[in-house]
Structure formats: C-alpha cells, structure tokens
Amino acid sequence: MPELPEVETIRRGLEKFILNKKIIRTDILCEKSFHGTPLTGKVVALRRFGKALIIDLDNHNSLMIHLRMTGQLIYDSKDSDRFAAGHPSENFLASLPNKQTRVVISLDSGTLYFNDQRKFGFIKSMPTSEVENDTFIKKLAKEPWVMTEDEFYEKLQRHAKSPIKAVILDQSIICGLGNIYADEALFAAQIHPATPAGSLTKGQAKLLLESAREVMDKSIASGGSTMATYVKPDGTRGDYLEKFAQVFRRNGELCPRCQKAKIEKTRIAGRGTHFCPTCQKLGRTAK
Numbered sequence: 001m002p003e004l005p006e007v008e009t010i011r012r013g014l015e016k017f018i019l020n021k022k023i024i025r026t027d028i029l030c031e032k033s034f035h036g037t038p039l040t041g042k043v044v045a046l047r048r049f050g051k052a053l054i055i056d057l058d059n060h061n062s063l064m065i066h067l068r069m070t071g072q073l074i075y076d077s078k079d080s081d082r083f084a085a086g087h088p089s090e091n092f093l094a095s096l097p098n099k100q101t102r103v104v105i106s107l108d109s110g111t112l113y114f115n116d117q118r119k120f121g122f123i124k125s126m127p128t129s130e131v132e133n134d135t136f137i138k139k140l141a142k143e144p145w146v147m148t149e150d151e152f153y154e155k156l157q158r159h160a161k162s163p164i165k166a167v168i169l170d171q172s173i174i175c176g177l178g179n180i181y182a183d184e185a186l187f188a189a190q191i192h193p194a195t196p197a198g199s200l201t202k203g204q205a206k207l208l209l210e211s212a213r214e215v216m217d218k219s220i221a222s223g224g225s226t227m228a229t230y231v232k233p234d235g236t237r238g239d240y241l242e243k244f245a246q247v248f249r250r251n252g253e254l255c256p257r258c259q260k261a262k263i264e265k266t267r268i269a270g271r272g273t274h275f276c277p278t279c280q281k282l283g284r285t286a287k
Contacts (some may be wrong), residue, residue: 163269
C-alpha cells in the first residue's frame, strides 16, 4: 500500500496531465472497482486526504481514488509519453486496456486507466460537498503538518498504555504515517518504538511530531520510497530510502547516529519495526 508521500507524489504528477481536461466517458470493466455513478466534466482540482486521491470536477462532483495494494493509474495520450503511478508492472508499457484494467476514464485528450491486479482498490463518485463526510475520509485524523503539539500530546495520553509505534500508525489518531515513516520519525526523535505513548513527555511528543513532518517532507521531495511497489508518475522511482532513510530496512547495519550499535528489527503492532538499541532506549527522556 502506498504511504502518504507516494500518494502526494502521484497527485502532483497527475495534476500536470489531467488538470483542465474533460472526462467525456467512463467504462467500468469491474463493478467492484467503481462505486457510484460514472461522471463527466472538467477536472478543476486534484486533492489528497491521507492516502486517498480526490479529483474534483467543474459540475460539483468528485472522484475518490484509493490504490490500496496493487492499484495503478496510467495516463496515456498520443500527444505525450505515457505516465504511470502505483504498483509497477508490465502494464506501464503494455497495451491498454488489458485483463487488469478495471476502469477506463476517457478524457477529451488522453485516457486514464485504473488497473488493479487484486481488486482491493476503488474509484468512488460523489458530490464534492460530500467528500469530507465520506466514511473513509471522515475517520482520518489531522496530518502532521496541521496537528498542533498540544493536540498530539493529548491524543497520546488517550492511548497511554499502547506502544507509541502502534499509536502513530493509527490513522484516526494522526493521519499519514505508515510503517516506513513511523520508524524514521521515532529514530529521529530518539524514542524506542515500544515506549508506552502515555509516558512520553511534552518535549518528546513535540520532537516526534516535528520529526514526522521532516521525514515526510524529505520523502515527498524525493518522490517517495522505492522499497515498495510505488513509483513516481513519470515511471522513475523515488529515492527516499537510498538518500534519507536511517533505519528502515537497514537491520544489521551500523547506526548512522551513534556509530556503535547495529540497527535491530522487531515486530510491534504486527509490523516490522526498525530501531537503534543505543539511541532509542526505553525510558529515555527528552533532552
């Protein structure tokens, strides 16, 4: 599944190719992949709520797209090169539509294909006024950039006994932190991922929130991570893991901060979790 930086990269990339173009027809090849009524209209904006991409039209209707595990958005036009985003496969170069194509959106210039091998993703149509009231969107908390330090600290106290890694992965508590960026933010803040959320001081909570913003800003700037299956809309891979990741998938490597201990991997909240046993000791207080 893409994390927030990957979806934001997709939003920015697709905006360059479909903004101000008109949807003239939608062909639904898999009913499970499209919810609601097919729409027509001019694309006036592309937004994002967490990991959901929103395409707003000039007739006050919108499309919400969630790629889930294996979704792809591929824009193809005879007037430009093909641009693809999502789970990389031969579809990026193959003839479309094909057996994995679930929805075909024809624009006045070019075509947007929604491919999804496992059929977990979806496109949903709705009035623009209802987007923020959608069940999927409504449960999302604020993202790190708009959440205040006091709000974040208060949320941690509500889940005092839960490991901080599990808490910040909960999208109803803080939106946008997936497994990669949770590990990186905790490392930057020197907080052990198993630390009970309620034991963090206000100073630690402030540092963790700032660290979350920083690691995600860096990832967006670099086009996201390459470890997973997500690539940038122009088909090139993001390079966050190579350039900036300090602990994620670096177990067994020397810690880049202390240069003493090796990065370890454990499981917290059912997720692979990376940390430095020296820099991220349980019970460490904010400096």
